[in-house]
Amino acid sequence: MSSFRQCLHTLLPACSNDTSIAFRELRWMLETVALRRFRSAYFFPRPSRPFPQVHSLSDEGVQHAFEKSCTDHERQRIFRWAWQRGKESRPLQYILGTQAFCGMDIKLRAPTLIPRWETEEWVTRLSSILAPQLSDRKKHNLPHFRILDLCTGTGCIAISLAHLAPPQSVKITAVDIADSAVALAGVNARRLLASNDVEVQKADITDDAQLADMLRAGATGDTRFDIVVCNPPYVSDAEYAEVDDDVRLWEDKRALVADKEGTALLERIAQVAQAGLLTTPTEMASNAKPAVPRLVMEIGAAQGPAAKKIVEDAGFHHVRIWKDMSQRDRCVVGY
Structure with a gap:
């Protein structure tokens, strides 16, 4: 042979x-x-x-x-x-050390979660929604638009939103619980960004004290954000038992699996975002959907109805489910 x-x-x-x-x-x-x-x-x-x-x-x-x-x-x-x-069964992305994402090569190291095309798709969609609003804010000399990216992993979401935004228009904080992810996201931010800042922090979003410390430690001195984005763990234990070896043996289980059939982190993030992380929304007619969402979370294909109820119960309005190009539920979006 x-x-x-x-x-x-x-x-x-x-x-x-x-x-x-x-x-x-x-x-x-x-x-x-x-x-x-x-x-x-x-x-x-x-x-x-x-x-x-x-x-x-x-x-x-x-x-x-x-x-x-x-x-x-x-x-x-x-x-x-x-x-x-x-x-x-080592994933090819870990072997080669990079993954293409929103026109950039994101550096990868095991066990940090490998960015998927489904995430890239909704990040591109969100950036196109944000772009005209960010340009308008900059034209009127309004403060930077502040974005919080939870469960950041490689930093691909935060870095892509910063990369695709108009120069000097956003300040982004990226957070993860894993030391390895925080280090890797920092490397990617330093490699890839020039005109918009991404600050990477370590914090456990299930810990109220750490969450408060994270906000107080923000480099800008601000304590609230205009939008919270997240690709949280949303795989159930039963689903995880069926995943392929290249996922099970190599990617961080904490970045994949959540309690309550995969919805525990969705519920936690929606609640804390509404209660303390987000700026107060501007006054608007009750039947008018604002131009920019305040919460975007990736979800599993079977979680649409449950995720929509979770976000509505947390106090968000005009809650929508975004589908991916395979027509599967992919994000829950609250205004």
Whole structure:
């Protein structure tokens, strides 16, 4: 068996034994190898063999690039990655160290939760809602719009909202309970941001004292936010028992699982957001939905009705469920 076929065969168990998925993952590995040739820290001399545009290659082209464009060292690296993926069920994002999200490469390290496309989708939607409001506030010299991102993980939500917002228009606080997540979010914020600030803090949002300390310690001196966003743990224990090994063995269970059939953190966040985290809403007609939501939380596909009731019971109005592009309930949104 050729080294390429051996590499492909090693990948298959992690790809549902689907050759097309294995080829796709090999493309991503080859793209990463090609990009790493241009890092400033790459060893010298650099490989002189040209590297094709990997994303557009056919399956045969992937094999040719592996065999003819890669150096021996690069092929060994890809085979090591394939072994980690196929034999250890390690997620490819952890192996390669990054995940594309809202036009940026977010750095990743296990066990911090890997950003998913469903989250990227609603973050993009929210940023498009916020953009005209932020531009208007800036034009009228109003204070920065303040965003609180709870359960921040890699910081992908906070950093993307800051990246997509008009310059100098938002101040964002990103919070997580895990030291590893706080450190990683800080790294991503320093790498990726220039024109809007993201302050990363450690806090347990289930602890009232820590929550109060977090607010008092805010770098801006303010104590309330205009909007709270969150991708909280919302998987039930029963659902977690069925997840794949690449999730169960590698990603932080605290970032995935919640009590009360996955709704405990939804309830907690809605309550504390309404009670103490959010600014007082401006007066409006009772039948008029404001332009910008005050709470956006990601939810499980089967949690729409329960999440809507939780947010309504917490005192929010005009509560909506946003669906993802697969037409599954994905966010609960309160005004």
